[in-house]
Amino acid sequence: MRFDIDEIRGLFPVLHQEVHGRPLVYFDNAATTQKPKAVIEALSKYYQHDNSNIHRGAHTLADRATRYYEETREAIRDFINAKESAEVIFTKGTTESINLVAKTFGNRFIGKDDEILISTMEHHSNIVPWQMLCEEKGAHLKVIPITEEGEIIWDEFEKLLSPKTKLVSIVHASNALGTINPVKKIIEAAHNVGAKVLLDGAQSTSHLEIDVQDLDCDFLAFSAHKLYGPTGLGILYGKRELLEAIPPFLGGGEMIKEVTFEKTTYNEIPFKFEAGTPNIADVIAFKEALEFINSWGKTQIKKHEDELLAYANELTKDIKGFIPVGTAAEKVAVLSFNINGMHPFDVGQMLDARGIAVRTGHHCTQPLMHRFGIEGTVRASFAVYNTKSEIENLAEGIARIARIKNK
Secondary structure, three states, X not given: OOOOHHHHHHOOHHHOOEEOOEEOEEOEOXXXXXXXXXXXXXXXXXXXXXXXXXXXXXXXXXXXXXXXXXHHHHHHHHHHOOOOHHHEEEEOOHHHHHHHHHXXXXXXXXXXXXXXXXXXXXXXXXXXXXXXXXXXXXXXXXXXXXXOOOOEOHHHHHHHXXXXXXXXXXXXXXXXXXXXXXXXXXXXXXXXXXXXEEEEOOOHHHHOOOOHHHHOOOEEEEEHHHOOOOOOOEEEEEOHHHHHHOOOOOOOOOOEEEEOOOOEEEOOOOXXXXXXXXXXXXXXXXXXXXXXXXXXXXXXXXXXXXXXXXXXXXXXXXXXXXXXXXXXOOEOOEEEEEEOOOOHHHHHHHHHOOOXXXXXXXXXXXXXXXXXXXXXXXXXXXXXXXXXXXXXXXXXXXXXXHHHHOO
């Protein structure tokens, strides 16, 4: 399909409004993407026509809802090229997916003096669960350092790997810097010492082609709301042999085969990890988000986003007082920066006055900010529906703010 930015923008109702008397420019996509009409309509359709609990009902509505729900699971399997849909588990978000692995795989396979490796650029959700696990088990958390550009120092990573390494949990694409990590190479190196690998794909899944079989990752965690889908829905991919080897995360309905007061036997995967009534409507609507992405193609989407990032870099590079943060050679469409002498929050408010929505602060990566010796950054993150004219608006806003401060 020919890439048509006007057609794409027409699919997103929220974009067509004014903020403070100016057309909205939405550059907070790394936090959450906007939703196409098809996703919004799918939510409404489910509640108007198909609302029912799933898997356990014998009536028509239950059958329809179950079928639509499982069709989304299959669509996700295809989207990440998992071997089978049973390897796809629904959660509340990337955070819950990572915690699920920590509480199940971690509790069963990580013990005293074992080691877990993460990187300096991790989101808090890929730090705190491992700290909690290490405190409980007497294991050790090791951190891979990064360069000034925001890239993993490979030699230091190799030095940290050892037979004690049981898990490498690493972000595929940094939410704060945009850095794309060499995850296939990381996975191969980790597997060579017998370690398993979890990828935080919260950012990468919306920008990059993901093939879990080719990557050979053991786990992949990501969220629907960063993929033009609803909030409150996450996905955990895991290899069948690992999912079968670890215990359930939560106990309750659906995750059981049989319950007596003496003993409970657990359901097969993926249902073993999906206790209780799930987020049915949002799961069903997420299929529309995946179809939207597939209709335009990841290749075209990434090309467009890469062009936006390159244009933003070009328009801002000569602005006096503009300080880019994160200049890795391989990046997704994230422009993090500061303006000399200004707090990121103040810059964000001044851009908001021009109708430009950006994210400010530490982006749930406080250790990363400490690495660079800063409190936070202003983050402009781009998506398929953004335009070069919006980039020009952003650059003009940054230049005006920088002139005020750096006269």
